[in-house]
Amino acid sequence: MKKQIYAEFERCMNCSACEVACQRENGGLSFINVILIADQFAVPLTCRQCDPAPCAMACPTQALSISGDEVTLDAEKCNGCTLCQFACPFGMMNYNPESKLAANCNLCDKRRKDGQDPACILTCPSSALHYGDYASYTSKERRRASAQILRAQPPKRGVV
């Protein structure tokens, strides 16, 4: 099943660790961004690796395509027109001002080839980021929710 990055918004503390880690791995660009709303809510956004992908559909040169779990960029084909940025509903298609080409999260493909998870996942001090398929994420969420429900409404069995 498709593996991608899931974020638990409740746990994100707006600490920027993921962004700084991503910058280090990607020559100064960060493909994960934490948005702070009303000083109290932090929303980490990354490329959702959509399939079908609006960015790829918008690309006039077919530089963006779906390959396996990822939206991949063929730098040879990219002409830097930025239409992909218009298309991304999350604002997560980036532009590299040095190469003047599109740039997006590739889930740290070099790291994954070494058997390592993406940098943002490993660094998150608040364990807010999860890398895996949707079932591994939702089953973790379900376990946690069950524990909370149980605590709020313990069964009446005469033992606590």
Next chain:
Amino acid sequence: MEFTMSNKELKSTVCPYCGVGCGFYVHVQDDRAVGLEYMTDHPVCNGRLCAKGNAAMDIIHHSDRLKSPMKKTGGRWERVSWDEALDTVAHKLQSINQKQSADAIAFLASAKCTNEENYVFQKLARLMGTNNVDHCARLCHSPTVVGLARALGSGAMTNPLSDLALSDCVLIIGSNLAENHAPALHWIWAAKDQGADIIVADPRLTPTVWAADEFLQLKPGSDIALLNGMAQVIITEGLADKDFIARRTNGFNQMAASVMVYTPEKVAALTGLQAKQIIKAARTYAKAGAATIVYCMGITQHTVGSDNVAACANLALLTGNIGRPGAGVMPLRGQNNVQGACDMGALPGVLPGYAAVIDDDLRSQIAALWGVENLPTEDGLTVVEMMQAAKDGRIKAMWIMGEDPVNSDPNAKKVQAALSALEFLVVQDIFLTDTAQMADLVLPAASWAEKSGTFTNTERRVQWCDQIVSPPEDVKPDLWIINEIGNRMGLQLGSNEAEAVLAEINTAVPAYAGINRQRATKRGGVHWPCLAEDHPGTPILHTECFTTASGKGQFLAVGFKPPVETVNHDYPLVLTTGRLALHYNSGSMTRRTIQMTERISRLRVEIHPDDAAQFNIENGALTRVTTARGEITAETHLTATVEPGVIFLPFHFPGVNELTIDALDSEAKIPAFKVCACRVEKEGPE
């Protein structure tokens, strides 16, 4: 310890920033740090790093690094040889020692340097004949050293951070760990996943509060009222652990009598909380199977800092929440080796191993170890006292190793005046800090990655760090610098090899007796006390008995006192200071790190919209903040995370501490950074 991945040479190290002590690997290529890899099996962090840790490597090859010794002549810096620099320091210090006395010299050790460096540094001061040696622990956790030592026998964190995951309730008071000790947070979430209750007491709605089940937004400086109020509820509702109190503590009756006046209604009036919030928090903490108190500088940085710490310890003793997995008291330390610098005796009242300088037996044991007849017998001066003494002309020379008091001390204008009044100031650092700018001589020091030695984290975990890259050509490790100056003064200090110094520390500091390079290099190192080479170390303190003289935990009756500076007609608002996730202490490292400054480059003052309306302040515009000691201009950020009447400034930017007050806790001598009175005005033409 090294390993290879994809033919990369990865060398392990411990983060040079805060006291959490996270491990990571540095990818080294041609003697340069070029990448970082996460250490997913590190017992403190499980691989996790904060933003600063992720960028820590950038410090190593930074273009601002000091590259050679420099002396100031006619206001200009001039490059000098190491020989000339070291001779100058030795000559100046010796001549002041001869003309006045060693007590006319003050030494600031460093919580950023290794145990071995701090040990040798304080040894030099004491062999010269003075106890005037202190460091920035004075400014963060000196009340912990005083308060916890009195209550529990040891002024240190009782349990490892991973124990947070075993707690049923975590009471976080005066700590914004989500920003300042971020990797510790994943243990809090692990606790929450098991159903733990998280209570956060803080004057500000910080990101730490986002993780809380209950938030107690108390008035700055009202902590004792809250803690005593919780104790009152616990006692009157019969929730105290009577068995634990009877078996393991002294002084219960006196403490209990003293807290009875702190009824929820009275505490509500003192703290600005509601009575029911106080009652609920007390019940949650007391009824938990295992509960932990986490505190930080919101507790310590007050004139009543030591009493605040005692009030925390009282709650833990009252409910038997100490000496068990998941139950303890956790002061979070701010620097990578602030615990170790204290353990090494870089404090004016104690020798290595907390041997009081006034204790004849303990002092003579250290004197014998060092091969001298006598060591100075009176307490030396603390950080803030040193500055006062320099200003008064009682201190003539200062040697500052890796500290930046111009930015880190309160009432900073007075600090600048004090340093200007010195006959001789030598500063040893990696950058030309604002303090180094005032020096007569600067000595370029190796960064953490360019030398070897041990660092002790907030959990008393002693970890060996190997040198991973060479220092720049004319830059030397602090240990070498201290030894060279000592040699020139005829003092036999010790080896330039950290391993050999650690062997001497084994004898001088009983808690470190069994810690050697090999054991400290092992993943996660060793928790002190480690009394022998075959002793496993001690992750949890006070399991059987306390380390007080009686072996019992000591309740301490403490009462609420208002902050020493209160709001008045001229200064109608409370100014409180603290830290941000993206910057670190005096800012000398993070204000030079582009990943931090591209996110936060300017000082921002947080003001509640109601206050802004009253004082005609606009969001985003410049505001002037004035106290009785100084003023500063900052960009305005209107936010409801502070309450009306309270404003917040982060202390990482120059000038903020020109505003703060240098009133001291009478015992711990910590300044009251956390509360002073101020006014705000719109900056610009009237």
